[in-house]
Amino acid sequence: MKRIYIILLVIIASSLPTAAQQMLVDKGSDSNEIVNLENLKRITFNGTTVNIEQTDGTTSSTAMGEINRIYFGDFSAIDDIKPQSKELISYLSSEAIAINCEAGTIVTIYDVIGSQVTSIRLKSEGGMIGIAHLPKGIYIIKANDRTAKFMKR
Numbered sequence: 001m002k003r004i005y006i007i008l009l010v011i012i013a014s015s016l017p018t019a020a021q022q023m024l025v026d027k028g029s030d031s032n033e034i035v036n037l038e039n040l041k042r043i044t045f046n047g048t049t050v051n052i053e054q055t056d057g058t059t060s061s062t063a064m065g066e067i068n069r070i071y072f073g074d075f076s077a078i079d080d081i082k083p084q085s086k087e088l089i090s091y092l093s094s095e096a097i098a099i100n101c102e103a104g105t106i107v108t109i110y111d112v113i114g115s116q117v118t119s120i121r122l123k124s125e126g127g128m129i130g131i132a133h134l135p136k137g138i139y140i141i142k143a144n145d146r147t148a149k150f151m152k153r
Helices: 002-014 083-088
Strands: 022-026 033-036 040-046 049-054 059-063 069-073 089-092 096-099 106-111 116-121 128-130 137-143 146-152
Touching: 033 049, 083 089, 083 146, 089 146, 096 137
Parallel strands: none
Antiparallel strands: 022 033, 022 069, 040 049, 049 059, 089 096, 096 128, 106 116, 106 137, 137 146
16 A cells, blocks of 8 residues: 555656655655655665665665655755754753754744744743654754754654
């Protein structure tokens, strides 16, 4: 059944308008895969494995059982994550996240597909943001010109 679902998604993807720029393979972990559709050469199935071949010659193979869903859309709504932005987060737990920013900074959190989840203005330097209400998953946090990725477990 999962194989039929994936095949249908691939067929739908081929008829999508040009607004869909990327394919997100949701593996339910921090190893999700985003493929630019302009670089997608083909998707093949080998037994219980899905092979995604790109025009640059790279191929990724994933067991069908590891794939939760495949999304099509534009996942670039969030600015590029800059290497120096790892310092943006100073503390992370399942309840809260501490941000290395000045008081008054607006901090925005996005889910993995780029939808805004929350936005808050820090009341103090190194302020804490509650994340207990967020479901498990991968998130992008943005403050001023800095961004970082974190995973809520």
